[in-house]
Amino acid sequence: MHELPQQLANGLxxxxxxxxxxxxxxxxxxxxxxxxxxxxxxxxxGGFGALSAYAILPTGTSLxxxxxxxxxxxxxxxxxxxxxxxxxxxxPLRSAPRLAPLITAIGLSIALQQLVWQFxxxxxxxxxxxxxxxAAFKITDSLAIQxxxxxxxxxxxxxxLALGVFVQKSRSGRAMxxxxxxxxxxxxxxINTDRIIVMAFAIGAAFAAVAAxxxxxxxxxxxxxxxxxxxxxxxxxxxxxxxxxxxxxMVGGVVLGLxxxxxxxxxxxxxxxxxxxxxxxxxxxxxxxxxxVLLVRPQGLLGERVADRA
Amino acid sequence: MRHRSLLILTTVITTGALTLxxxxxxxxxxxxxxxxxxxxxxxxxxxxxxxxxxALGQGIKNSVDLAAxxxxxxxxxxxxEFKVEALDDQAxxxxxxxxxxxxxxxxxxxxxxxxxxxxxxxxxxxxxxxAKLAQVSxxxxxxxxxxxxxxxxxxxKRGFDTYFRTAATDVVQGKFAAQYLFKDAGKKKxxxxxxxxxxxxxxxxxxxxxxxKLGGEVAGTDHVxxxxxDFSSTADKVKSSGADSVYFGGQYPEGGLLADQIKKTGxxxxxxxxxxxxxxxxxxxxxxxxxxxxxTSIGYPVEKLDTAKKFIEDYKAEGYKDPYAAYGGYxxxxxxxxxxxxxxxxxxxxxxxxxxxxxxxxxxxxxxxFEGVTxxxxxxxxxxxxxxxxxxxxxxxxxxxxxxxxxxxQ
Numbered sequence: 013m014h015e016l017p018q019q020l021a022n023g024l025x026x027x028x029x030x031x032x033x034x035x036x037x038x039x040x041x042x043x044x045x046x047x048x049x050x051x052x053x054x055x056x057x058g059g060f061g062a063l064s065a066y067a068i069l070p071t072g073t074s075l076x077x078x079x080x081x082x083x084x085x086x087x088x089x090x091x092x093x094x095x096x097x098x099x100x101x102x103x104p105l106r107s108a109p110r111l112a113p114l115i116t117a118i119g120l121s122i123a124l125q126q127l128v129w130q131f132x133x134x135x136x137x138x139x140x141x142x143x144x145x146x147a148a149f150k151i152t153d154s155l156a157i158q159x160x161x162x163x164x165x166x167x168x169x170x171x172x173l174a175l176g177v178f179v180q181k182s183r184s185g186r187a188m189x190x191x192x193x194x195x196x197x198x199x200x201x202x203i204n205t206d207r208i209i210v211m212a213f214a215i216g217a218a219f220a221a222v223a224a225x226x227x228x229x230x231x232x233x234x235x236x237x238x239x240x241x242x243x244x245x246x247x248x249x250x251x252x253x254x255x256x257x258x259x260x261x262m263v264g265g266v267v268l269g270l271x272x273x274x275x276x277x278x279x280x281x282x283x284x285x286x287x288x289x290x291x292x293x294x295x296x297x298x299x300x301x302x303x304x305v306l307l308v309r310p311q312g313l314l315g316e317r318v319a320d321r322a
Numbered sequence: 323m324r325h326r327s328l329l330i331l332t333t334v335i336t337t338g339a340l341t342l343x344x345x346x347x348x349x350x351x352x353x354x355x356x357x358x359x360x361x362x363x364x365x366x367x368x369x370x371x372x373x374x375x376x377a378l379g380q381g382i383k384n385s386v387d388l389a390a391x392x393x394x395x396x397x398x399x400x401x402x403e404f405k406v407e408a409l410d411d412q413a414x415x416x417x418x419x420x421x422x423x424x425x426x427x428x429x430x431x432x433x434x435x436x437x438x439x440x441x442x443x444x445x446x447x448x449x450x451x452x453a454k455l456a457q458v459s460x461x462x463x464x465x466x467x468x469x470x471x472x473x474x475x476x477x478x479k480r481g482f483d484t485y486f487r488t489a490a491t492d493v494v495q496g497k498f499a500a501q502y503l504f505k506d507a508g509k510k511k512x513x514x515x516x517x518x519x520x521x522x523x524x525x526x527x528x529x530x531x532x533x534x535k536l537g538g539e540v541a542g543t544d545h546v547x548x549x550x551x552d553f554s555s556t557a558d559k560v561k562s563s564g565a566d567s568v569y570f571g572g573q574y575p576e577g578g579l580l581a582d583q584i585k586k587t588g589x590x591x592x593x594x595x596x597x598x599x600x601x602x603x604x605x606x607x608x609x610x611x612x613x614x615x616x617x618t619s620i621g622y623p624v625e626k627l628d629t630a631k632k633f634i635e636d637y638k639a640e641g642y643k644d645p646y647a648a649y650g651g652y653x654x655x656x657x658x659x660x661x662x663x664x665x666x667x668x669x670x671x672x673x674x675x676x677x678x679x680x681x682x683x684x685x686x687x688x689x690x691x692f693e694g695v696t697x698x699x700x701x702x703x704x705x706x707x708x709x710x711x712x713x714x715x716x717x718x719x720x721x722x723x724x725x726x727x728x729x730x731x732q
Binding site for chain 1: 372373374376377380515518543544545546547549550551552553554555556558559561562575578579582586587588603606644
């Protein structure tokens with residue numbers, strides 16, 4: 013068990029990444045009850061936007077300057093795509109049956125992947141992404157934290173804090189809460205609900221771009237397919253934490269990340285469970301956990317605080 | 323009304339996306355050079371032309387295309403015009419099966435080159451066998467495809483007499499890798515990871531058997547899931563196991579990430595894999611940390627073979643957008659084998675393509691023998707290549723450099 017701290021650190025970093033992406037699912041669901049399956053692709057496009065921004069910088073730019081530029085570049089790209097998707101694909105379907113926007117989201121997801129594949133230079137296979145140079149930070153003998161992991165572990169709580177303050181305190185944030193509770197009444201009270209919905213998409217996309225930069229810095233590569241599995245995992249995290257609840261997304265992400273890391277490391281050490289452990293089964297255990305949580309708490313770990321409309 | 327127009331828009335976008343996928347997967351053969359009444363014969367190609375393995379798939383498609391063009395230019399088979407129909411399987415077994423059905427349905431197809439993945443081949447074999455259509459894979463390495471499911475127990479039974487391949491099997495490759503790692507590299511304690519696919523799991527199992535037989539120790543095993551990207555937990559297991567090397571059965575997208583993440587834990591051990599990771603993308607896509615990693619690949623390095631010089635020149639002259647990649651030479655030879663089989667069939671039928679051309683081509687393929695890009699091309703009684711040359715490559719200075727080439731004999 014001496015590697016436990018290391019596996020916990022791995023799980024936390026992975027979970028924080030899931031959480032950042034899950035914000036996008038949960039914000040949009042909280043306000044328009046739409047599961048935006050194209051969000052994984054918004055994340056992927058954020059990564060490519062960030063890489064383009066990096067390419068514009070002169071070679072040899074320090075990462076300290078490059079990272080903010082990449083985050084801004086990625087966020088601009090992903091927010092633009094998310095807002096365009098909302099305006100042209102989802103808004104016209106807002107009063108249509110729920111399945112129509114869902115299918116649209118899936119179609120959009122395929123289209124976005126294919127567009128990047130076709131038009132981004134060299135994107136037909138994984139593309140190199142700038143990486144942190146230098147060794148991991150050694151905390152103890154059995155615990156070393158990668159620079160990129162540290163980056164996401166610091167950035168994710170900061171982003172969450174900023175979002176929490178924004179939603180609770182600002183005028184737009186309160187308008188957002190009102191729209192989530194009852195869009196019609198909110199509209200009657202003079203809230204521009206269309207603007208609020210666009211804002212929800214944009215915030216989710218910006219968080220996805222931050223996640224994409226963190227992902228790229230960690231893995232040293234991005235590819236056009238990366239949004240699919242990560243998007244699915246983030247969606248799972250959002251449901252686990254209670255879809256519609258922004259803190260739930262982060263909690264769900266961390267729980268999912270820890271469950272994966274620990275199941276890879278320890279399930280096979282339980283006597284008689286050797287065949288059911290390791291990386292092959294980590295997804296199975298993650299979903300077993302999801303099912304157990306949903307059986308006990310159908311609304312997810314933190315639940316949606318807002319009562320669902322009839 | 324707004325809904326309807328929107329639906330139309332979505333449909334258009336989706337259709338557009340699908341059309342983009344189809345783009346570039348078809349090559350209009352050149353019809354102009356004869357003018358006479360040439361019989362058109364189609365060589366089908368099935369490979370992942372899109373997706374993360376597209377680098378390999380495009381190389382396969384182009385190389386077969388080059389073989390067909392060369393045959394047409396040289397008038398290799400008088401009276402026959404070769405064309406290529408390339409279909410995309412995205413490395414998905416079900417797509418491969420659908421493509422196989424489609425190729426069988428096209429009466430002009432007399433032989434198929436492909437697929438890349440052993441798992442895809444499994445789904446295609448039955449379709450081709452019942453249509454008596456020959457299939458030559460340039461890249462499948464799983465032994466069961468030609469020698470039957472019980473090959474491991476020493477019972478060899480050819481399941482499908484329409485299946486041939488120009489690639490050496492994993493038995494050869496896995497054992498060769500184990501011998502190199504144990505004897506030449508001096509590693510005694512290996513951690514084995516595979517990706518649960520037909521190719522990767524098969525290769526890893528053969529490697530493990532041979533490594534243990536030689537006296538090495540397996541420090542631990544784990545599996546990864548294809549298309550996942552975070553293997554840090556597995557990497558830490560490698561580190562704490564104290565292994566001095568890692569063997570990975572799988573493809574380069576996961577292999578590159580795994581190698582990188584293992585190095586990042588501070589465990590300074592080389593990762594070795596099969597031909598699935600021997601691709602520039604393995605190195606380029608995962609930072610700088612791959613120095614010293616190893617891979618086996620089938621055949622001698624194409625660049626070093628005298629027989630391959632013309633192939634490389636011709637390939638460059640055609641100006642294909644993607645490089646010929648790891649399987650270009652084998653794909654060219656596979657395509658050329660089909661062409662040679664057609665030649666034999668046509669010659670035996672007084673210069674005309676017989677009505678039962680497909681069955682005749684299958685028969686002729688078994689007897690094909692010529693000097694190809696990768697050496698002598700011929701097939702044994704199971705449809706496997708008789709060419710058992712292998713090479714070990716090592717990452718040095720950010721490139722795959724060949725360190726040992728040898729002919730394998732059990």
